[in-house]
Amino acid sequence: MAKIVSFSNQKGGVGKTTSCVNIAAQIAGKHGKKVLLIDMDPQGNATSGLGLPKSKIKKTIYDVIIGRNDINEVIIKTKFKNLHVVPANIELAGAEPELYDMEEGSANFTKLAIESIKDEYDYIFIDCPPSLGMLTVKALSISDGVVIPMQCEFYSLEGISQLQNTIKRIKQLYNPGLQIVGILLTMYNGRLTLTNQVVAELRKYYADKLFKVPISRTVRLSEAPGYGEPICYHDPYGKGSLEYAAVAKELMLRI
Ligand SMILES: Nc1ncnc2c1ncn2[C@@H]1O[C@H](COP(=O)(O)OP(=O)(O)O)[C@@H](O)[C@H]1O
Ligand SMILES: [Mg+2]
Incomplete structure (x- = not known):
C-alpha cells in the first residue's frame, strides 16, 4: 500500500515542486520503489519539470477531481525509472470553486481514485499549490503525511504556524492520521546570519521535525526543470543531487 505524502506550504517559491520532483525521482530511480507524482498545482511546474509539455497534455488531475476520467486514463509513464505522473x-484552476460547491459527503472522486491505485505504488507524492485553498485541503485530507519545504526567512516562521493550524483543522475534520513528516530547509545558505537565526528558532520548536540535511541553493537545481530532468539525472554527483538523496533516505525512514 502506497504512503501518500503531500508537499505543502502556502508560500510560493519555497521549493515545494523542486523537492517533490527530486525526491520522487530519487526514490523511484535509486531505491526501486514505484512512485506516482500527482501534480495538484494549476501552474503544472512538476509536470513540465519532468519533461512533459503542458500544452500537449489532454487529460489532467482536473478530470479525476470532477469525476470525468478514471485515474488510470490520466496517469503518464515518465521516461524516468519507476516514476509515473x-x-x-x-485548467485545474477551475477546480477550486467546484470543490467549494461539492457538499460534504458528496462524491469524493479524488479520494476514491487514489484509493483504487494505492496497491500499485510504494509512494504517492502530491505537489500542492501555493495556497491553503481547496486543492491543498483536498490533498492533505487524503495524505498520510506532509512535507513542509521552507526557506530560512523571517516570514517563513509566521507561515509555518499558519500551516500548522490548517493541518490541525484538517486532522479534526477529515483526516486524524495526518502527520508532519518533516520540515525541509531549501535554498539554504549557512553563511547568512538570518539563515542561522531562523534555523535556531526552528530548532527550538520543531527540532524533531527538521530534516537533518538542508538543501543548498545551487544553479544546477534551478536549471534542471528547464531540461525536464530531475537532479539525480541532470547532475547526479552534484551537491543538490546528493542532498536530495539524503533527504529521500530520511523521508523513507520517517514514513
Ligand atoms: N535549492 C535550490 N537552489 C536554487 N534554486 C532553487 C532551489 N530550489 C528551488 N529553486 C528554484 O526556486 C524557484 C521556486 O522553486 P519551486 O520548487 O518552484 O517552489 P514552489 O513549488 O514552492 O513554488 C524555482 O525557480 C526553482 O527552480
Ligand atoms: Mg510549485
Missing part, C-alpha cells in the same frame, strides 16, 4: 495544467 498525473499531470496538471491551468
Whole structure:
C-alpha cells in the first residue's frame, strides 16, 4: 500500500515542486520503489519539470477531481525509472470553486481514485499549490503525511504556524492520521546570519521535525526543470543531487 505524502506550504517559491520532483525521482530511480507524482498545482511546474509539455497534455488531475476520467486514463509513464505522473495544467484552476460547491459527503472522486491505485505504488507524492485553498485541503485530507519545504526567512516562521493550524483543522475534520513528516530547509545558505537565526528558532520548536540535511541553493537545481530532468539525472554527483538523496533516505525512514 502506497504512503501518500503531500508537499505543502502556502508560500510560493519555497521549493515545494523542486523537492517533490527530486525526491520522487530519487526514490523511484535509486531505491526501486514505484512512485506516482500527482501534480495538484494549476501552474503544472512538476509536470513540465519532468519533461512533459503542458500544452500537449489532454487529460489532467482536473478530470479525476470532477469525476470525468478514471485515474488510470490520466496517469503518464515518465521516461524516468519507476516514476509515473498525473499531470496538471491551468485548467485545474477551475477546480477550486467546484470543490467549494461539492457538499460534504458528496462524491469524493479524488479520494476514491487514489484509493483504487494505492496497491500499485510504494509512494504517492502530491505537489500542492501555493495556497491553503481547496486543492491543498483536498490533498492533505487524503495524505498520510506532509512535507513542509521552507526557506530560512523571517516570514517563513509566521507561515509555518499558519500551516500548522490548517493541518490541525484538517486532522479534526477529515483526516486524524495526518502527520508532519518533516520540515525541509531549501535554498539554504549557512553563511547568512538570518539563515542561522531562523534555523535556531526552528530548532527550538520543531527540532524533531527538521530534516537533518538542508538543501543548498545551487544553479544546477534551478536549471534542471528547464531540461525536464530531475537532479539525480541532470547532475547526479552534484551537491543538490546528493542532498536530495539524503533527504529521500530520511523521508523513507520517517514514513
Ligand atoms: N535549492 C535550490 N537552489 C536554487 N534554486 C532553487 C532551489 N530550489 C528551488 N529553486 C528554484 O526556486 C524557484 C521556486 O522553486 P519551486 O520548487 O518552484 O517552489 P514552489 O513549488 O514552492 O513554488 C524555482 O525557480 C526553482 O527552480
Ligand atoms: Mg510549485
